[in-house]
């Protein structure tokens with residue numbers, strides 16, 4: 013938890029207590045329904061919470077903005093971002109019902125009012141969002157096919173609406189068809205070897221239709 017405060021020192025007492033509660037809730041629910049590897053739960057704050065918050069070092073979500081987390085699994089990156097941005101609306105989806113069950117338990121335990129989690133396939137979502145966030149779901153080509161036309165036409169943020177995807181390693185090949193993609197290196201932001209090759213990929217994808 014100290015790691016979170018080191019990089020996000022302006023958290024309110026409510027946000028601090030919500031972040032602290034994550035360990036207890038995930039430990040309890042992971043024992044019943046495995047959504048995070050057992051080893052990772054010991055490093056929950058670095059590998060899941062801080063990694064998710066890497067997106068917040070690239071983009072500050074505005075009050076009233078709508079964000080979708082595609083393939084949220086146990087709630088990453090959506091849950092940590094929803095704690096950090098309580099005035100922003102988050103929609104978390106995954107095709108696996110038991111993962112959404114855990115996410116809903118976390119939402120209830122933390123009394124998060126700005127998050128809705130549903131069992132849903134990305135391709136079937138029929139809404140528009142300012143940004144679509146994700147981690148470890150699929151390659152960029154498939155992802156763009158799934159969510160094309162799901163970013164809002166109207167722009168609220170400094171950057172054009174689009175995708176913020178947490179990815180690792182050499183992305184040259186994967187991003188070759190996306191010349192507008194920008195890689196933000198988390199190595200330069202978080203001083204921990206876990207972030208060595210980790211990046212936030214921003215791809216502007218405003219719906220023009």
Ligand SMILES: C[S@@+](CC[C@H](N)C(=O)[O-])C[C@H]1O[C@@H](n2cnc3c(N)ncnc32)[C@H](O)[C@@H]1O
Nearest residue numbers: 083084085088106107108132133134147148149
């Ligand atoms: C490797 S997990 C990553 C979970 C989470 N984002 C994380 O980083 O901890 C990938 C998740 O994507 C979900 N998924 C795969 N295809 C999907 C689709 N078309 N729509 C929604 N979720 C999908 C899977 O069910 C799985 O939970």
